Amino acid sequence: MKEIAVYPGSFDPITNGHVDVISRAKAIFDKVVVAIAQNISKKGLFEPTERLALVKEVIGEDPQVEVDGFSGLLVDYVRARAGVIVRGLRAVADFEYEFQLALMNRRLAPAVDTVFLITDERSFYISSSLVREVAQFGGDVSDFVPPAVKQALERKLAGR
Numbered sequence: 001m002k003e004i005a006v007y008p009g010s011f012d013p014i015t016n017g018h019v020d021v022i023s024r025a026k027a028i029f030d031k032v033v034v035a036i037a038q039n040i041s042k043k044g045l046f047e048p049t050e051r052l053a054l055v056k057e058v059i060g061e062d063p064q065v066e067v068d069g070f071s072g073l074l075v076d077y078v079r080a081r082a083g084v085i086v087r088g089l090r091a092v093a094d095f096e097y098e099f100q101l102a103l104m105n106r107r108l109a110p111a112v113d114t115v116f117l118i119t120d121e122r123s124f125y126i127s128s129s130l131v132r133e134v135a136q137f138g139g140d141v142s143d144f145v146p147p148a149v150k151q152a153l154e155r156k157l158a159g160r
């Protein structure tokens with residue numbers, strides 16, 4: 001039986017690695033909710049509304065994917081929307097952190113499971129923070145993000 005999964009993250013900005021995980025999740029679940037977190041402890045490059053609009057633009061009209069924003073505890077959001085959290089793993093270093101989060105989420109909400117999907121090997125080293133840094137120094141991020149994101153980065157960083 002397939003079901004609804006939540007793929008949470010800051011998506012600041014969405015990368016080709018994120019798009020890959022969404023595509024893989026769609027093959028497993030009936031619906032994937034891309035849940036954009038409003039992380040109060042991080043100052044992002046893009047405002048939450050900008051990230052939401054960018055992800056929607058990148059995903060396009062896909063009845064299998066919903067894009068939404070949330071704040072607060074992830075497990076509270078997931079309990080209200082789905083039963084599964086999808087997390088992407090790039091490298092072994094990601095696993096330790098993600099494993100801790102999954103165990104805490106399980107403790108807070110035993111009925112919520114976490115599924116880990118390994119990113120395509122072309123995206124192992126890509127992270128939103130690296131993309132932002134490369135873009136801030138004028139580097140070409142074309143291979144790391146969808147075209148709409150590259151354009152949004154150029155607009156956002158123009159004149160800095």
